[in-house]
Amino acid sequence: MKLRTSHYLIIAFLAAFTYFYSKDGLVATSVLYTAIQFALPLALAAMVGVMCERTGVVNIGIEGTMLISAFTAFFAGAILKNTVQGMLVGVFTGAMMGLLLALMAVNWKMDQIIAGVIINILAAGITSFYYRQNYSIPSTLDPIDLPVIGAWPILGPVLSFHGPITYFGIFFILGLWFALYKTSWGLRSRAVGEHPSSADTAGVSVSRLRYLNVTAAGAVGGLAGSYLALEAVGIFERGFTAGKGFTALAIMIFGRWNPLGALAAALFFGLTQAVTNQLMIDEVVEIPPQFINMLPYILTIVVLAISAGKVRPPAAEGIPYEKEKS
Amino acid sequence: MKTLLEIEGVSKSFGSVIANEDISLTVREGEILALLGENGAGKSTLVKAVFGLVKPDTGTIKINGTVMESGDTAAAIASGVGMVHQHFQLVPVMSVTENMILGDEPKKFGVVNIKQAKKEALALSEKYGLEVDPDAIIEDLPVGMAQRVEILKALRRDVKLLILDEPTAVLTPQETDELLEVLRNLAKRGVGILFITHKLREVMAVADRIAVLRGGKLMGTTTPKESSESKLAQMMVGREVVLRVEKSVAKPKEVLLSIKNLRVNDDRKLESVRDLSLEVHAGEILGIAGVEGNGQRELVEAICSMRSRLSGEVVVKGKAIPNLNPRAAHLAGVSHIPEDREKHGLVTSYSIADNLVLNRFDQAPFANGWIRNLEEVASNGEALVEKFDIRAPNASLSAGSLSGGNKQKVVVARELSQQLDVVVAAQPTRGVDVGSIEFIHNQLIAARDAGAAVLLVSAELDEILSLADRIAVISNGKIVAIFSSKEADRNTIGRLMAGLAS
Numbered sequence: 001m002k003l004r005t006s007h008y009l010i011i012a013f014l015a016a017f018t019y020f021y022s023k024d025g026l027v028a029t030s031v032l033y034t035a036i037q038f039a040l041p042l043a044l045a046a047m048v049g050v051m052c053e054r055t056g057v058v059n060i061g062i063e064g065t066m067l068i069s070a071f072t073a074f075f076a077g078a079i080l081k082n083t084v085q086g087m088l089v090g091v092f093t094g095a096m097m098g099l100l101l102a103l104m105a106v107n108w109k110m111d112q113i114i115a116g117v118i119i120n121i122l123a124a125g126i127t128s129f130y131y132r133q134n135y136s137i138p139s140t141l142d143p144i145d146l147p148v149i150g151a152w153p154i155l156g157p158v159l160s161f162h163g164p165i166t167y168f169g170i171f172f173i174l175g176l177w178f179a180l181y182k183t184s185w186g187l188r189s190r191a192v193g194e195h196p197s198s199a200d201t202a203g204v205s206v207s208r209l210r211y212l213n214v215t216a217a218g219a220v221g222g223l224a225g226s227y228l229a230l231e232a233v234g235i236f237e238r239g240f241t242a243g244k245g246f247t248a249l250a251i252m253i254f255g256r257w258n259p260l261g262a263l264a265a266a267l268f269f270g271l272t273q274a275v276t277n278q279l280m281i282d283e284v285v286e287i288p289p290q291f292i293n294m295l296p297y298i299l300t301i302v303v304l305a306i307s308a309g310k311v312r313p314p315a316a317e318g319i320p321y322e323k324e325k326s
Numbered sequence: 327m328k329t330l331l332e333i334e335g336v337s338k339s340f341g342s343v344i345a346n347e348d349i350s351l352t353v354r355e356g357e358i359l360a361l362l363g364e365n366g367a368g369k370s371t372l373v374k375a376v377f378g379l380v381k382p383d384t385g386t387i388k389i390n391g392t393v394m395e396s397g398d399t400a401a402a403i404a405s406g407v408g409m410v411h412q413h414f415q416l417v418p419v420m421s422v423t424e425n426m427i428l429g430d431e432p433k434k435f436g437v438v439n440i441k442q443a444k445k446e447a448l449a450l451s452e453k454y455g456l457e458v459d460p461d462a463i464i465e466d467l468p469v470g471m472a473q474r475v476e477i478l479k480a481l482r483r484d485v486k487l488l489i490l491d492e493p494t495a496v497l498t499p500q501e502t503d504e505l506l507e508v509l510r511n512l513a514k515r516g517v518g519i520l521f522i523t524h525k526l527r528e529v530m531a532v533a534d535r536i537a538v539l540r541g542g543k544l545m546g547t548t549t550p551k552e553s554s555e556s557k558l559a560q561m562m563v564g565r566e567v568v569l570r571v572e573k574s575v576a577k578p579k580e581v582l583l584s585i586k587n588l589r590v591n592d593d594r595k596l597e598s599v600r601d602l603s604l605e606v607h608a609g610e611i612l613g614i615a616g617v618e619g620n621g622q623r624e625l626v627e628a629i630c631s632m633r634s635r636l637s638g639e640v641v642v643k644g645k646a647i648p649n650l651n652p653r654a655a656h657l658a659g660v661s662h663i664p665e666d667r668e669k670h671g672l673v674t675s676y677s678i679a680d681n682l683v684l685n686r687f688d689q690a691p692f693a694n695g696w697i698r699n700l701e702e703v704a705s706n707g708e709a710l711v712e713k714f715d716i717r718a719p720n721a722s723l724s725a726g727s728l729s730g731g732n733k734q735k736v737v738v739a740r741e742l743s744q745q746l747d748v749v750v751a752a753q754p755t756r757g758v759d760v761g762s763i764e765f766i767h768n769q770l771i772a773a774r775d776a777g778a779a780v781l782l783v784s785a786e787l788d789e790i791l792s793l794a795d796r797i798a799v800i801s802n803g804k805i806v807a808i809f810s811s812k813e814a815d816r817n818t819i820g821r822l823m824a825g826l827a828s
Binding site: 182183184186187188190191194195197198199201202203204312315323 | 379399400403409411413414415416417418419420424425427428429430431433436437438479
């Protein structure tokens with residue numbers, strides 16, 4: 001099943017690419033470049049989900065985490081007149097949101113869905129209330145022209161000239177995959193997410209690991225938010241994240257809680273969006289823009305319908321851990 | 327022999343409940359000490375105190391002569407205490423090796439060295455003669471095998487004292503024998519073993535010394551030589567327990583349950599009940615003896631209409647029961663004491679009173695049309711709690727708060743307090759203490775004497791031999807022989823169970 005799904009994705013990708021490349025090489029590579037830009041915030045946000053849920057904490061507050069981080073990143077960058085400092089503020093904000101979720105989920109043993117909703121409402125409220133017009137950041141984060149790779153045919157213009165968060169994000173996702181499956185941190189985290197009492201009796205502190213992972217995941221969410229505000233567009237609006245945090249959850253499920261799987265799923269989402277955009281620009285098909293904006297949500301529903309029942313979430317997710325009392 | 331563990335004057339209470347009261351015990355190197363007691367006697371609390379999972383109120387615990395800081399699991403592990411928990415502490419989706427190294431992984435530059443871990447696992451399983459496949463995933467393993475992994479996990483940390491909390495509760499008789507053999511071997515190597523159980527036969531077979539707990543107090547220590555099963559039972563329960571069931575001769579009448587050419591698939595879609603026919607008469611107990619996994623579960627579920635029948639029929643009082651309709655089976659007069667009480671017998675978050683009407687909550691007098699009659703439910707609850715000796719302060723408590731034996735009594739009370747035609751009892755005394763076993767057995771006999779046809783499925787041959795009026799031996803999904811209780815012979819039945827011709 002796993003192989004077949006990825007085969008379909010690759011075939012769809014090659015077909016689309018060949019079509020565009022035969023028409024216009026420049027446009028084709030630019031579509032792929034855009035696909036990576038669309039995919040990156042989704043992939044990073046999906047990592048937030050992977051890191052939390054693998055240790056057994058459901059995080060539906062990714063949307064709120066990204067929104068409030070984008071907000072603080074943008075306004076800090078604008079006020080300090082320094083985009084990099086803005087990004088650091090954004091990452092810190094995300095970490096604080098993670099810490100808040102850990103506090104509610106691990107210490108207070110709250111229902112984790114409700115805890116996530118609280119974060120989303122909090123973020124929506126704060127970012128609307130304190131939103132001010134007429135602020136701007138000095139510039140977006142500078143794109144990097146990759147040496148050697150940038151000169152490659154076809155792939156060069158696709159891979160080169162992205163912003164620093166994009167490159168860092170991709171390396172982070174690869175590193176997370178390695179850490180999750182090859183290091184003792186990963187083994188322990190997965191054990192805590194599947195069967196926490198086994199980890200506990202083996203001398204692994206369940207709450208410490210959950211705190212660590214959920215907070216670190218929050219920082220990653222902060223990075224995703226900063227990307228949107230500081231690297232992708234360089235502005236902030238109310239409701240700026242437009243459901244990307246929820247789409248990320250679908251991507252996480254589609255990617256089977258595996259960082260590489262989620263990265264592939266995010267690229268698929270990004271590609272679909274980039275292709276549709278291009279079709280609209282070329283006026284090949286005339287679709288009202290409202291329908292284009294619906295696309296991520298429709299895709300989310302389709303993907304979840306396909307993968308529902310076939311994937312198996314971490315067994316202990318959403319359940320507060322309590323040591324046996326007697 | 328050196329003394330490994332010294333428990334001196336340990337007391338522990340939870341609120342107003344005294345779990346342990348001034349208990350002193352020792353375990354020496356290479357000794358198997360069986361800790362015997364009914365459910366709720368304080369056995370688990372005591373060993374958890376040793377392992378540092380519970381802080382005793384008073385008293386000291388010394389391991390190898392050093393006083394242990396109370397409530398420090400890591401220190402207990404470091405000084406060589408290992409524990410095999412009643413509920414396995416294994417991650418189901420991970421491999422045997424991964425489970426064994428969790429919390430203490432061999433590392434190379436921060437990366438888990440899985441190759442070395444696998445080697446270690448193999449070496450360890452060879453050293454102790456506990457064969458396991460280090461790459462196998464835990465959830466694919468049978469229970470006995472998973473328990474081996476638990477034991478190996480403890481042994482890997484170089485245990486000197488191994489604590490096993492009711493290790494045989496989940497095992498088949500074969501797996502139990504293998505485990506007892508493993509324990510003997512470990513003891514020969516000098517490991518001290520503290521073994522909790524309430525099964526007298528195992529204690530007599532394997533223990534060097536026996537300590538009996540009752541109501542949180544140590545009733546005394548003895549040895550298998552100085553004692554007998556009935557003496558131990560008396561120490562445990564505090565009164566004389568009749569291990570041999572006393573019953574009058576059965577007076578079988580008409581056929582109430584008849585199974586004709588039944589064929590049923592198991593969960594893996596393999597045929598596990600093969601063309602089975604059987605008749606049970608009013609006023610008799612028919613016992614089904616067999617090694618677990620020979621179609622008993624599927625047979626029971628097919629009779630109760632919980633599992634689809636490929637072909638054949640189940641007839642109760644001359645009426646065929648429709649396929650896959652448990653309610654129809656219930657209304658036709660089938661009472662079912664399921665094998666897994668937590669899964670099929672109870673809703674643990676509901677009150678005891680609600681659980682006692684789970685199959686008739688919508689019928690008079692427990693409901694008037696659509697409206698439940700809660701007063702009637704409550705008074706029925708209190709009456710059954712009293713009548714079936716369910717040890718609970720009141721019937722409005724959640725069923726999940728009861729001990730295993732009392733949970734089972736709730737199921738038995740519900741199923742046997744209705745119109746009795748056919749009673750299907752699957753493993754009715756599994757994981758239940760001696761006192762409750764006696765009670766449940768008497769209830770089944772009372773049901774028989776009241777004119778019910780009782781079908782008893784049990785993995786414990788002794789239970790079948792002492793209760794059943796007729797004994798059917800099941801092997802590979804077929805009834806291979808039927809004996810009357812007079813002709814029944816342990817050896818013959820054992821051979822038939824194992825699939826050998828008699």
